[in-house]
Amino acid sequence: MRYQIDPKLQTVAALLGCVCLLQSGCGGGGKPGIQTKGSDTMVNLAQAWAEEYKKVSPDVSVEVSGGGSGVGIAALIKGTIDIANASRNMKPEEVAEAKKNTGKEPKEFVVGYDGLAIYVNKSNPLNEVTLDQIAQMYAEGGTITKWSQLGVKIPGNPSDDIVLVSRQSSSGTYEFLREHVLGNKDFRLGSRDMNGSKEVVELVASTPTAIGYSGMGYATPGVKMLKVKKTPGEPAFEPNVANTLNKSYPIARSLLVYTLGEPAGAVKTYIDWILSDAGQKVVEASGYVPLPAPARAKP
Amino acid sequence: MQASHIDEPVEQDMIVRNTRRPAWALLGERALETLIYLCGISAIIFVLGIFFFVFKEAFPILGNPKFSLHQFLFSDQWYPTSEVNKRYGVLAMIAGTFSVTALAMAIAVPFGLGAAIYVSEFCEGKTKETLKIVIELLAAIPSVVWGFVGLTVLSRLIVRWTGAPVGVNILNGGIILALMSVPIIVSISEDALKAVPDSYREAALALGATRWQEIRHVLLPAARTGLLAAVLLGVGRAVGETMAVLMATGHAIHIPHSVLDSVRTLTANIAAELGEAPAHSAHYQVLFLTGVLLFAMTFMVNLAAHCIVHGFKRK
Numbered sequence: 001m002r003y004q005i006d007p008k009l010q011t012v013a014a015l016l017g018c019v020c021l022l023q024s025g026c027g028g029g030g031k032p033g034i035q036t037k038g039s040d041t042m043v044n045l046a047q048a049w050a051e052e053y054k055k056v057s058p059d060v061s062v063e064v065s066g067g068g069s070g071v072g073i074a075a076l077i078k079g080t081i082d083i084a085n086a087s088r089n090m091k092p093e094e095v096a097e098a099k100k101n102t103g104k105e106p107k108e109f110v111v112g113y114d115g116l117a118i119y120v121n122k123s124n125p126l127n128e129v130t131l132d133q134i135a136q137m138y139a140e141g142g143t144i145t146k147w148s149q150l151g152v153k154i155p156g157n158p159s160d161d162i163v164l165v166s167r168q169s170s171s172g173t174y175e176f177l178r179e180h181v182l183g184n185k186d187f188r189l190g191s192r193d194m195n196g197s198k199e200v201v202e203l204v205a206s207t208p209t210a211i212g213y214s215g216m217g218y219a220t221p222g223v224k225m226l227k228v229k230k231t232p233g234e235p236a237f238e239p240n241v242a243n244t245l246n247k248s249y250p251i252a253r254s255l256l257v258y259t260l261g262e263p264a265g266a267v268k269t270y271i272d273w274i275l276s277d278a279g280q281k282v283v284e285a286s287g288y289v290p291l292p293a294p295a296r297a298k299p
Numbered sequence: 300m301q302a303s304h305i306d307e308p309v310e311q312d313m314i315v316r317n318t319r320r321p322a323w324a325l326l327g328e329r330a331l332e333t334l335i336y337l338c339g340i341s342a343i344i345f346v347l348g349i350f351f352f353v354f355k356e357a358f359p360i361l362g363n364p365k366f367s368l369h370q371f372l373f374s375d376q377w378y379p380t381s382e383v384n385k386r387y388g389v390l391a392m393i394a395g396t397f398s399v400t401a402l403a404m405a406i407a408v409p410f411g412l413g414a415a416i417y418v419s420e421f422c423e424g425k426t427k428e429t430l431k432i433v434i435e436l437l438a439a440i441p442s443v444v445w446g447f448v449g450l451t452v453l454s455r456l457i458v459r460w461t462g463a464p465v466g467v468n469i470l471n472g473g474i475i476l477a478l479m480s481v482p483i484i485v486s487i488s489e490d491a492l493k494a495v496p497d498s499y500r501e502a503a504l505a506l507g508a509t510r511w512q513e514i515r516h517v518l519l520p521a522a523r524t525g526l527l528a529a530v531l532l533g534v535g536r537a538v539g540e541t542m543a544v545l546m547a548t549g550h551a552i553h554i555p556h557s558v559l560d561s562v563r564t565l566t567a568n569i570a571a572e573l574g575e576a577p578a579h580s581a582h583y584q585v586l587f588l589t590g591v592l593l594f595a596m597t598f599m600v601n602l603a604a605h606c607i608v609h610g611f612k613r614k
Contacts, residue, residue: 067575068574070574070575071574074576074577078578094577097577158462170571170572170575179382186378186381186382189375189376189377189391189551189552189553192549192550192551192561193551193552195571202450206455206458207458207465207466
């Protein structure tokens with residue numbers, strides 16, 4: 001036998017439902033939410049983790065947004081997110097500010113590695129560069145502005161000028177290149193500063209005379225990754241998993257996540273999962289280099 | 300006099316009814332009046348509030364010994380996050396904003412006014428309705444979609460047509476901004492032209508004026524205030540646009556020498572960098588100072604336009 005529901009009760013139930021929805025939207029409801037933000041290099045990876053993690057524990061929702069490592073770290077300092085993704089280390093003054101603001105010390109986890117790839121258009125005959133050549137192209141006051149200085153001519157294109165493609169200054173990739181290749185010198189003004197790793201690769205793919213840099217996970221058929229060597233005499237290495245892991249590729253870096261203080265609860269479970277075999281499989285599938293087996297978390 | 304006989308009791312009746320209204324009704328009316336008044340002055344409150352906030356965030360930088368206003372306005376060196384030598388010069392971005400806006404207006408004003416004159420004076424029936432709907436549809440396209448069109452479609456076309464090394468440049472940004480401003484200019488200009496009384500048109504034609512003379516010497520002068528407002532709103536849209544120019548202009552700090560150079564605009568720079576600038580750092584304050592500069596620029600444009608209109612009126 002079916003029984004009738006009082007219309008008033010129905011209204012109350014609907015209202016309650018609305019309240020629950022609102023609460024969970026704010027992250028305070030029954031469903032725990034993890035807010036992550038930061039590196040554009042890692043945004044695809046972070047999204048892939050979030051999707052994969054939904055299968056493992058469906059009642060935890062992980063929200064991912066990009067903006068650049070600087071944006072994620074700034075949000076962590078303000079205490080508005082749980083996890084900051086970063087493709088560069090937090091600076092001492094940022095750590096100090098986070099402590100001052102929230103009273104907690106940021107904790108760093110290495111979650112994978114990335115070779116910072118130097119991209120050129122696929123029609124470009126250039127195959128390898130030295131670190132010094134990259135610096136001379138990108139640094140303020142550098143001497144290389146033409147492709148002929150590198151000994152190449154772009155087929156079917158009359159222009160000899162190098163079109164520099166760079167990143168906006170909130171990018172961890174931008175700061176990594178500045179620190180490790182330019183020796184902390186400033187970038188040359190006039191580069192096209194793109195708002196994401198993918199945009200860099202897209203612009204290089206559509207511009208025969210362009211050169212750009214991004215994580216190696218963003219390679220597309222329209223571009224070519226250059227082999228990089230430390231000095232002219234040494235052999236050049238291409239950015240791949242093996243060369244990044246054994247550190248022969250000279251511009252490799254760690255992919256990091258930061259939490260405020262020792263992670264606890266759902267955040268801790270999530271990070272443990274990222275560091276486990278299952279999470280590291282996602283790193284590999286996204287085109288990055290997973291942690292070697294001894295560094296992974298044991299289930 | 301019969302009318303007054305009828306009128307009197309009615310009026311009396313209304314007065315009586317008014318005094319009989321219950322207190323809550325009077326109170327309700329008063330509350331509603333206050334609410335509408337608040338709505339009316341809310342625009343002023345918001346403008347002043349935003350002005351105050353932007354100034355408050357920007358002001359401390361002027362007292363910073365490492366910051367010079369001269370460098371801010373007259374240097375093209377923009378290195379807000381440098382490790383060795385921080386420099387805050389926005390000259391290249393001022394040049395970028397001006398060049399993209401000027402090109403956009405050079406395209407959008409003739410097209411917009413021409414389209415408005417056609418829609419308002421020469422077009423009738425179904426064509427007119429269709430045109431108006433399509434123009435409004437153009438205004439409803441989100442700016443990020445325009446930016447995407449600029450980045451992917453237009454940039455390739457520009458490379459093919461002009462042989463420029465990169466397709467994201469002033470020309471690209473100017474065309475995209477013109478396309479975004481045209482619908483605003485058309486719909487407001489069309490309203491302004493429609494508001495000119497038909498007796499003006501009839502008088503002009505009766506005096507033997509051609510259609511061209513009628514439009515050139517009667518309609519355009521009569522509607523000038525509305526037309527200027529239309530152009531100004533178009534300029535406002537172009538100066539204030541962020542997302543589309545961020546994607547279409549190439550975002551390069553560079554004082555342009557031709558329309559095929561990439562530039563960065565003031566608005567795009569704020570959008571790209573404000574998220575990472577630590578609150579109340581020098582970088583953050585300089586970005587707000589850029590906001591003050593934008594405020595000042597739009598204020599000058601509006602003031603100049605106001606003076607022009609009033610100058611015309613005195614004649």
